[in-house]
Amino acid sequence: TVSGIDLAQVAALQSGQDRAVSLAGRVSGSLPLQLGRSTLAVRDGRLANDGPLLLQVHSTPGVAAMAKSNLAVQLALDSLGNLRVDDFRAGLGMSADGWLDAAITIRGDNLQPKRQPVVLNYTHRENVLELLRSLRIGDEISQRVMDRYQNQQRER
Secondary structure, eight states: OEEEEEHHHHHTTOOSSOOOEEEESEEEEEOOEEEOSSOEEEEEEEEEESSOEEEEEOOOHHHHHHHHHOHHHHHHHHHHTEEEEEEEEEEEEEOTTSEEEEEEEEEEEEOSTTOOEEEEEEEEEEEHHHHHHHHHHHHHHHHHHHHHHHHHHHHO
8 A cells, every 4th residue: 555645756756957747746545566586566556646636747848849749649738738636546557577557547627727627548558677777778878978078077
């Protein structure tokens, strides 16, 4: 059981100056972990909001590029731009080989002047172990480049 996960702290994990998403509020639920010798799995995980949540999608260069790529994406981003979430439900599962399956429902109101109701049903599948490996490789490459640059600066 997990309780009172602060979504602002989760959003703060985004790297870089241009954070695309801000979150506020707390979620709780159950994430049944199955630990193997060298594996981790989650079976029938569930999360729900403890009270109202706030989701804000900021107009960063990456968000702007996504919006320009597809009208449906632009409409979705506009709807989520400043959203008060009254009902959040997530079903999560992850197999031992790293495949995460998420099914998320968000119900709320866009806080823009027209105050439009929003219902978003979203599913996602991704191998998070592969994602973490690729991020780690990217971090290692970035660190090597920075180390070389600093060494060159010292030699001058």
